[in-house]
Amino acid sequence: MDRRQQKTRQAVFHAFSSLLEKKNFNNITVQEIIDEANVGRSTFYAHFETKDSLLKAMCTDIFQHVFSDDLKQENSHDFSHAGHDIQKEITHILYHLQDNRKNLKGLLSCDSGDIFMGYFKEYLEQAFPIFIKEIHCDVPADYLLNHVVCSFSETVRWWITKHEQYTPEQIAAFFIQCVLKQG
């Protein structure tokens, strides 16, 4: 990809993330993003159709890093999964998220956080059915999946936005204890 495009794209991402830490997604204008990123108006619209698609592109960028190689491999041979170390895998995902925490903090601020969470849950719904096979619980399967997916994504939000002092290992332990350790 053209270096000029990369530069513009990153400048806009960074500017937007920075603005999101200060004010609501809804109240940020394209003009502000342009000014903060120091790019031309037409340049912005050459890259992104709307403010929404900009946000979506940022989310996709992060998910491609987080869910890149590892989880898809796991999914491909999930039959051999029963004895797998779930805690290790959760921790692994959390490390990936921590690598992106700079952009994540902006994304998870205020109301944009909810949009990120929505996309995040979509990814998790594909990745998590494996983890819950072992849980026995007398509730509808899709209630349980929703519960686990929401609990994990909210755990991440709690961690990134307000409690960065904890390590991925600790967060994984909290999550597993509260959600997956069903008597």
Added chain:
Amino acid sequence: MDRRQQKTRQAVFHAFSSLLEKKNFNNITVQEIIDEANVGRSTFYAHFETKDSLLKAMCTDIFQHVFSDDLKQENSHDFSHAGHDIQKEITHILYHLQDNRKNLKGLLSCDSGDIFMGYFKEYLEQAFPIFIKEIHCDVPADYLLNHVVCSFSETVRWWITKHEQYTPEQIAAFFIQCVLKQG
């Protein structure tokens, strides 16, 4: 309160809820709300400063019904609470929510759902500490509270938006089994 004001307020609420079932909060214009509610432009702005404060007013309206009498009484003498029937109280809240499901369905659609959820959690954070006293879990207290609050509000969203066939009793049972029945 002046009957005309009540009428306008309800017309706008109803119009907005109806629009929210069809399209995103962000993409709804004040003009559309005005047209749907069949009120004048200046009238709308006499009632609500912005689209956001309209949404907030709708949420507050619902919460006043749901958390009106009962929970505050409970809070006032929580020392006598240890032996209380939690399942009964949860069910009670769910019945109140079910009464408002007409407006709730709109509010919980798409991205406005996240805004409702945000306010909902604020209320729940005040009401729920009682419920989690009995849970023993080796995690930070505010992680646990966040977990329970998020799980309950997501349970409500799951129910109202996609699984209305279940009764409040059933939903309460699902929630308690997954969240409060820690071994």
Added chain:
DNA sequence: TTGTTATCAAACATTTTGTTTTGTATCTAT
């Protein structure tokens, strides 16, 4: 009935959006 107030319609300035144009600088591939 009388004074008050909520409403509507219409016009309005302002802000934001998204597009188009033109000249310039930077890239890639040969």
Added chain:
DNA sequence: ATAGATACAAAACAAAATGTTTGATAACAA
């Protein structure tokens, strides 16, 4: 190194949405 392609900035632009103001009318409470 050069040539053609393309990403860029700046500016001007139309269209859409916002939020305010006006004056006349109808519904209200007391």
